[in-house]
Amino acid sequence: MTVNVLFAAMYERWKTYENPLKSAFSAAGLDVALSTDLPPEQVDYIVYAPNSEVQDFTKFTRARAVLNLWAGVEDVVGNQTLKIPLARMVDHGLTQGMIEWVTGHVLRHHLNTDLHVNGQDGEWRKEIPPLAEHRGVTILGLGTLGAACGTALARLGFDVTGWSRSPKDATGITCLSGEDGLAQALGTAEILVLLLPFTPQTENILNAKTLAQTPKGAVIINPGRGPLIDDDALLNALDAGQIGHATLDVFRVEPLPRDHPYWAHPKVTVTPHIASETRPETAAQVIAENIRRGEAGEPFLHLVDRSLGY
Structure with a gap:
């Protein structure tokens, strides 16, 4: 039929x-x-x-x-x-695309690639990054995409912590949940990747309070959903040095308006919602x-x- x-x-x-x-x-x-x-x-x-x-x-x-x-x-x-x-x-295509984008940007920040790509001015900047096993990466969201990205990063040797609203289990990842688990996960997040769905419970999950719980100079990578971040709080944390850099692929309004502060901020990388299609x-x-x-x-x-x- x-x-x-x-x-x-x-x-x-x-x-x-x-x-x-x-x-x-x-x-x-x-x-x-x-x-x-x-x-x-x-x-x-x-x-x-x-x-x-x-x-x-x-x-x-x-x-x-x-x-x-x-x-x-x-x-x-x-x-x-x-x-x-x-x-x-x-x-598979969606998952693999996200793994590749997230892994690429985690490695970019872990190795401080921007220092050398943007610093071709004759200055010999010899800064040796730690090994991946000494770098704390936290994934907020342990659904299909978050678990796959976290597992891939763990295979590269990163010390990966994952957080979800309900208890989860994923290979190579220290899995946490609940409010206390969130604070613990943020506390080790030298690089923080957002892969949560957008719900009333996850909106503005990164705000002034939670940003302050990350290690000073932490990097934010958001290929998840724009409303997960309180934009004003993130900009303030970047200006204060609490957050060292933010690589953002998703936004509350897309395309991101030309006059949005993210475009001109020296500590923000904007990508046009290309993390995974x-x-x-x-x-x-x-x-x-x-x-x-x-x-x-x-x-x-x-x-x-x-x-x-x-």
């Missing part, structure tokens, strides 16, 4: 996803009618991006699941019209597998817990 799949995302996404999705459906043995325009009452699954025009799900009376193209679901999880299962995107080829395989599962009566992968918001 033909399965009707609605692609509900911006048109430029359709151009990059159409062929990979069709190939993945074929490889999974699925007979799929894939379109950007289907009668709502005939839709079985929705491949979705939260900036889609589709915001009212009540019309999709036979739909079985919404399959998000992004890892983040904060812009859809609270939609009161969405009553069917919602799956977030967890795929959903790759159509690998994401299509994840979507096809979830549709195969739905058709076979098997549990969906990567379902969002509405009570937690991720």
